Amino acid sequence: MNRNDYFEKYNKKTHFLGRVFSVITLVLLVGAPFLMGSILGASPDIGAVAKGFISVGLVWFVSSIVEFLIYTPMLGAGGSYLAFITGNLINMKIPCAVMARDIAGVKTGTPENEIVSTLSIATSSLVTIVVLALGVLLLQPIQGFLQSPVLQPAFANVVPALFGAMAYKYFRGNMGIAVFPLVIMSLLFILVPSLTGSTSMMIIPSGGIAIGIAYLKFRNKK
Amino acid sequence: MSVIATLNSFPLYLICGSIIAFVALICVVFIIRAYRAGIAMGMDPKILKRVITSSATFPILPSVGILLGVIALSGSLGLPWPWLRLSVIGALHYETQVAQAAAESVGIGTLSPETMTLSAFTTIALLMSICIMWGMVLSVFLNKGYLKKIGFKNSEDKTELNGKKKGGFGDLAMSAMFIGLVSAYIGSYIGGFVSSNGLFTFSGDWVPLGVVLVSALVMAFFVYLSEKKKKGWVDNFSIAVSMLVGMSSAILFSLI
Structure with missing residues (x-):
């Protein structure tokens, strides 16, 4: 069998395995909450899931499409199936695959890149899994401390802590866009305080305002 | 037993640990296949080993950062579920946002250990899974056709080395979102x-x-x-x- 035929056969099986493993992982991930629910005697509230998906899931759905279109050609078949299964693309998998590509001196779109990218993403995913498993094991003795009442204000403020960090990252350099949705949302929540209970639904108009202003700025620049 | 203690119970570790073990197995299968294919195609084994070694050392620091994220979420969701979500598919900023939106949808208001209930937890877990799965779904249906259609060509022209796409309204729209x-x-x-x-x-x-x-x-x-x-x-x-x-x-x- 010559090199091209071999790669063709390898690639075909990669797609087969990638699809099979992706479907099994999907079933496991979506099935796990139901399984945990049956053990805990508390099934998921499907209505609340639908409501949550409309408010925040659509943002991530669009984000997933963009990531798929951009990263799949970079990573090749095996690399992209694995990257979408294991996650942490932008902060780990992509830089790791690019570094591996540089080390091996291969070009995107070649069979060699397919091999290097797959090796790189699979290895880095495995290491992450091992580090997290060891970390979780080491966290066991301090579980009691993590649940102590004195730490509870910290855990009750996970979301503001995230948005503070993200605000700095996204607002800097984009203040011209950020100021409008921030002011409008603040005024809305000040004048209609009951909206606080459904903040995630307000992401849609807030995002719409930000995208509209971004488009105007983009068009003016052109 | 408190809600958080229940969320840290053995059955949940078993479920989440089994899924993580399955994903680890997928990685091993892909490493073996890719290495063998590389050798069969005449690639230098030394280079392949260097790729594996560097890819094994590169993620150690980011993984510690991800572990800190597991700790951050463990206060309100227990340890097993954040461990699974940040080992498979997830990313810290994504998981926290979706969990918060789900907390509002189920009526507990905020992601907090005081307000967490078992029903809220399973709902939050399901929403986190559904929101993040689209990359995998697109891969299952479109990966083969998409790669065939573009033939990998010009992909380097569209991307910079750090993986970010150059310019264009798409980037700005994502930031705006x-x-x-x-x-x-x-x-x-x-x-x-x-x-x-x-x-x-x-x-x-x-x-x-x-x-x-x-x-x-x-x-x-x-x-x-x-x-x-x-x-x-x-x-x-x-x-x-x-x-x-x-x-x-x-x-x-x-x-x-």
């Missing part, structure tokens, strides 16, 4: 402080606003280190450490 998302939440904290006990009473909970400010300042410090001091490695920890410092400040604020 996140700006809108963050603005909605910060607006809610401002509104909560100013008017939650009556219009313009300024007597609501100011702790979330203080936490936003502290974590933004810590992030600004990380950006300074990364961009001005050329310490790019701090990017691996910037979000997780900013969050942990912000969360820690909530303990101090609540004592005031």
Whole structure:
């Protein structure tokens, strides 16, 4: 069998395995909450899931499409199936695959890149899994401390802590866009305080305002 | 047994650990296949081993950052589920946002150990799975056809080395979408402080606003280190450490 035929056969099986493993992982991930629910005697509230998906899931759905279109050609078949299964693309998998590509001196779109990218993403995913498993094991003795009442204000403020960090990252350099949705949302929540209970639904108009202003700025620049 | 203690029980570790083990097995299968194929195609084994070694060392620092994220989420969701979500598919900023949206949808308001219920937890877990699965779904249906259609050509022209696409409205729109998302939440904290006990009473909970400010300042410090001091490695920890410092400040604020 010559090199091209071999790669063709390898690639075909990669797609087969990638699809099979992706479907099994999907079933496991979506099935796990139901399984945990049956053990805990508390099934998921499907209505609340639908409501949550409309408010925040659509943002991530669009984000997933963009990531798929951009990263799949970079990573090749095996690399992209694995990257979408294991996650942490932008902060780990992509830089790791690019570094591996540089080390091996291969070009995107070649069979060699397919091999290097797959090796790189699979290895880095495995290491992450091992580090997290060891970390979780080491966290066991301090579980009691993590649940102590004195730490509870910290855990009750996970979301503001995230948005503070993200605000700095996204607002800097984009203040011209950020100021409008921030002011409008603040005024809305000040004048209609009951909206606080459904903040995630307000992401849609807030995002719409930000995208509209971004488009105007983009068009003016052109 | 408290809700959090239940969420840290053995059956949940078993379920989450089994899924993580399955994904680890997938990685092993792909490593073996790719290595054998590389050798069969005449690639230098030394280069393949270098790729494996460097790919094994590169993620150690980011993984520690991800572990800090597991700790951050473990207070309200227990340890097993954040362990699974951040080992498979997930990313810290994504998981926290979706969990918060789910918490609002089930009516517990905020992602907090005090308000968490078992039903809220399973609902949050399901929403987290459904929201993040689309990359995999697209891969199952479109990966083969998409790669065939573009034939991998010109993909390097469209991307820079750090993986970010060059210019264009797509990038700006994605940033704007996140700006809108963050603005909605910060607006809610401002509104909560100013008017939650009556219009313009300024007597609501100011702790979330203080936490936003502290974590933004810590992030600004990380950006300074990364961009001005050329310490790019701090990017691996910037979000997780900013969050942990912000969360820690909530303990101090609540004592005031």
